Amino acid sequence: MSSRPSWIRRYIFSTDHKIVGLQFLWAGLIFLLVGGLLAMVMRWQWAHPGEPVPWVGELLFSESNGAVTPASYTGLFTSHGLMMVFFAVTPILIGAFGNYVIPLLIGARDMAFPRLNMLSFWVTLGAQCLALASILMPEAPSSGWTMYAPLTSHYDSVPGHGQELMMLAIFLVGVAGIMGAVNYITTVLTHRAKGMNMMRMPLSVWGLFLTAILNALFIPVLAIAALLLLLDRVYGTHFFEPAVGDPILYQHLFWLFGHPEVYILILPVWGILSDLFSYFSRKPAYWYRGSVYAMMAICGLSGLVYGHHLYQTGLGPMLGTAFEALTLAISGPAVVLFVNWLCTLWRGAIRYELPMLFALGTLVVFAGGGLTGLYLGPITADIYMHDTLWVVGHFHLIMSAATLMGSFAAIYYWYPKMFGRMMHERAGQLHFAGTLVFAILTFGGMLVAGYEGQGRRLFDPFQYEFIVHLKSVNQYTTYAAFGMGLFQIIFAINFIGSLFWGTRAAENPWGAPSLEWSTSSPPPTENFSEEPIVCNGPHELGNPAVREALGKDWIGQSEVMP
Amino acid sequence: MSISLPSDVSSEGWRIDHILHVTHWAVVLLSIITLVWLGISLVRDRKHRDATFTHGTSRREKAIPLALAAFVFFCVDGYLLVRSHSDLSASILRANDMLGKEGVVRVQIGARQWAWDIRYPGADDHFDTSDDFYTVSELVVPVGRPVVFELGSSDVIHSLYLPNFRIKQDAIPGRVLRGWFQAEKLGRFDIACAQHCGVHHYQMGGTVRVVSEDEFAAWRAAMSRDGARMHAEDARAQAAESGYQLVVEDGWPEAAPSRAWAWPWGRSVQSAGGAP
Structure with a gap:
């Protein structure tokens, strides 16, 4: 290259997938903080309804002497859900890791469409700013994250303009998501290094690749649903109005996206876990192809099960039963994937380093999330469980506990690659223990309250006689949530402090065979000094032949056996 | 403190309570299997210096995840599906028939x-x-x-x-x-x-x-x-x-x-x- 690009081109408007990935990571982490704080205020209301919120109450709710009001409460749960799903977890898992990791792991110099990639980030950032603006409006969005019609289409039910800003933000983040998805799919299909056939890709790439496919298929559905709803609300069209349109049509569209969204968020985690279990038990991933096919099967099913969110809307019995059967069927491939993990660990040489601790924690909370879902699959059980805190606890175990602990595993794992330094071990262990224990207590508390019948989204649940006795459960749950929040401070300090004071990372600190560790940390602009030629699978660990020849228990993907 | 459903005062609520209780048993069983399996690995295998090398691709090895998936699919899911379907058709969806009742x-x-x-x-x-x-x-x-x-x-x-x-x-x-x-x-x-x-x-x-x-x-x-x-x-x-x-x-x-x-x-x- 004749001239060095300017600082701004290199670090702000960069087309380098690594910079874009880090931008996504920072943006996502900031919104994780926003979403988390919203959750804390909401939890306070359940522990001490009507009492002034300590510290921030006077600032946020000055008109009510610092107490949450019913109107601000609806704003809290709506904003919390939307912030977390679209503006925190999605940018971290898909934006950050997808970008940072995919080209490095498949031996590419960059994404297939670097400019589109950069645009995807800036559109996401714009959407995040809009979302933030929407919750700072005098009337924040208050429709619930699902934004059901006709509640959302009418200003007398959902007042103010915060709602429109948020819907626009969702539309934009959808557009950015499609850009990212197209890019990831093309990159994986066309930019793999020589010798890197599909069945040699690390499972992290498989997870991100399948996520991208789901994104490309289903985000357009969400974008259209949000657009039609916006038209109903702002211009008085009648897509989802009773009599002329259909409010249930909106639910079909929303959940046709909404259910795959769960898999969109969890698939990258599954892929990353599959790799980490192999690397940190020094064993090949058990039945690699089985895991790939299981993830594919779940992707296929993910679009066919959304009807279980509509069981109580009067679905016809045949349709209901079909959705029920397909929903329950997901447990088949999910068990294959899960058992493959257990078998990977079995008789391994397990190393409890930070990424492994978080990966194991993810495995536990994910199992909890999966098993609590069994109660929601059958139509009859769902009659009672639907819209209770059981549902909230269940999906938080997966969409919060598992995705976040999975993200932490990935952050601790790739941090040395991203910044060339290690994160602090003791601080990380403390962060792990606190997060795991308090996550289980928090979401477990929700499950208990939900099993006893407590409905979700209630400003003051304790007006109901059947819920009054659950006040102490709600209080413990709240304190557990506060505990979980406090432990994230350790992470924030560790994450930022290690940038400056972390010990320098060794060339391949984890002894992992995948390609990203065959280049420097952080990698140069075009990743590899020369294009790697892949001659091994991603999990060649513990092979006795390798040990004999090389004197170590692994062989890199581009390393040639002597 | 025990965790329990609200008191059931209906004629048909037992059907829902039953399916929830059956699910409890399934969940307890699957949790025990997982925790014991995981626990043994985590305690025993941390001492190993070298892992047992396998890609898990032999017929016998593939049979383990497949057998467990089949067990969950046919025994747990199968029961839940059949049971909920029969409850729906025998009682819960029978509102129209009830109209004719004395x-x-x-x-x-x-x-x-x-x-x-x-x-x-x-x-x-x-x-x-x-x-x-x-x-x-x-x-x-x-x-x-x-x-x-x-x-x-x-x-x-x-x-x-x-x-x-x-x-x-x-x-x-x-x-x-x-x-x-x-x-x-x-x-x-x-x-x-x-x-x-x-x-x-x-x-x-x-x-x-x-x-x-x-x-x-x-x-x-x-x-x-x-x-x-x-x-x-x-x-x-x-x-x-x-x-x-x-x-x-x-x-x-x-x-x-x-x-x-x-x-x-x-x-x-x-x-x-x-x-x-």
Whole structure:
């Protein structure tokens, strides 16, 4: 290259997938903080309804002497859900890791469409700013994250303009998501290094690749649903109005996206876990192809099960039963994937380093999330469980506990690659223990309250006689949530402090065979000094032949056996 | 403290409790398998210096995940599917059949922000006659008789939630859905709304009052006599008494609040979960 690009081109408007990935990571982490704080205020209301919120109450709710009001409460749960799903977890898992990791792991110099990639980030950032603006409006969005019609289409039910800003933000983040998805799919299909056939890709790439496919298929559905709803609300069209349109049509569209969204968020985690279990038990991933096919099967099913969110809307019995059967069927491939993990660990040489601790924690909370879902699959059980805190606890175990602990595993794992330094071990262990224990207590508390019948989204649940006795459960749950929040401070300090004071990372600190560790940390602009030629699978660990020849228990993907 | 479902006071709630309890057993079993398996690995295998090398691709090795998946799929999922399907077709979706039963009580429940308008057919057992009468957010039913409700909404989507009767049914504007239950115990039980329906969603409560058959007959006769005179004033008074802050608008229920599509009846009726 004749001239060095300017600082701004290199670090702000960069087309380098690594910079874009880090931008996504920072943006996502900031919104994780926003979403988390919203959750804390909401939890306070359940522990001490009507009492002034300590510290921030006077600032946020000055008109009510610092107490949450019913109107601000609806704003809290709506904003919390939307912030977390679209503006925190999605940018971290898909934006950050997808970008940072995919080209490095498949031996590419960059994404297939670097400019589109950069645009995807800036559109996401714009959407995040809009979302933030929407919750700072005098009337924040208050429709619930699902934004059901006709509640959302009418200003007398959902007042103010915060709602429109948020819907626009969702539309934009959808557009950015499609850009990212197209890019990831093309990159994986066309930019793999020589010798890197599909069945040699690390499972992290498989997870991100399948996520991208789901994104490309289903985000357009969400974008259209949000657009039609916006038209109903702002211009008085009648897509989802009773009599002329259909409010249930909106639910079909929303959940046709909404259910795959769960898999969109969890698939990258599954892929990353599959790799980490192999690397940190020094064993090949058990039945690699089985895991790939299981993830594919779940992707296929993910679009066919959304009807279980509509069981109580009067679905016809045949349709209901079909959705029920397909929903329950997901447990088949999910068990294959899960058992493959257990078998990977079995008789391994397990190393409890930070990424492994978080990966194991993810495995536990994910199992909890999966098993609590069994109660929601059958139509009859769902009659009672639907819209209770059981549902909230269940999906938080997966969409919060598992995705976040999975993200932490990935952050601790790739941090040395991203910044060339290690994160602090003791601080990380403390962060792990606190997060795991308090996550289980928090979401477990929700499950208990939900099993006893407590409905979700209630400003003051304790007006109901059947819920009054659950006040102490709600209080413990709240304190557990506060505990979980406090432990994230350790992470924030560790994450930022290690940038400056972390010990320098060794060339391949984890002894992992995948390609990203065959280049420097952080990698140069075009990743590899020369294009790697892949001659091994991603999990060649513990092979006795390798040990004999090389004197170590692994062989890199581009390393040639002597 | 023990964790338990709210007391079941219905004739059919046991079906739901049963499937939940079976799921408990399945979950306990699967949890034990997972935890023991994981626990052994985590404790025993941390001492290993070298792992046992395998890609897990032999026939025997593949059989382990496949066998467990098959077990969960056929035994756990299979049971849940068959059981829930038979409960639905044997009882829960049988609202239409219940209409033909001796002594069935019919009510129409109109949900709106933020109350339940409940219409009884009066002593003649026909709707749209002069002895129809209304209550607000208080559902009075006789013990031991099937109650068939038709549920609609005049504004947004609500969800009728009777925790002690294991009933939850969305109330959807533009549709009328039918469901049924039968109370087996006297007493007062909560009605709640399960679907976020606006800022006062949390206050959209009410009461199911289960009374003896004689008491119900007397109550119905009295209400029926006064039916024509029962209008918004009484509803407001009743609402104040029930302790929930309701917004009862004038002209109710003929011109229901704010929206054009009003009192949801006069449309085709589906049974909850569709017509069996």
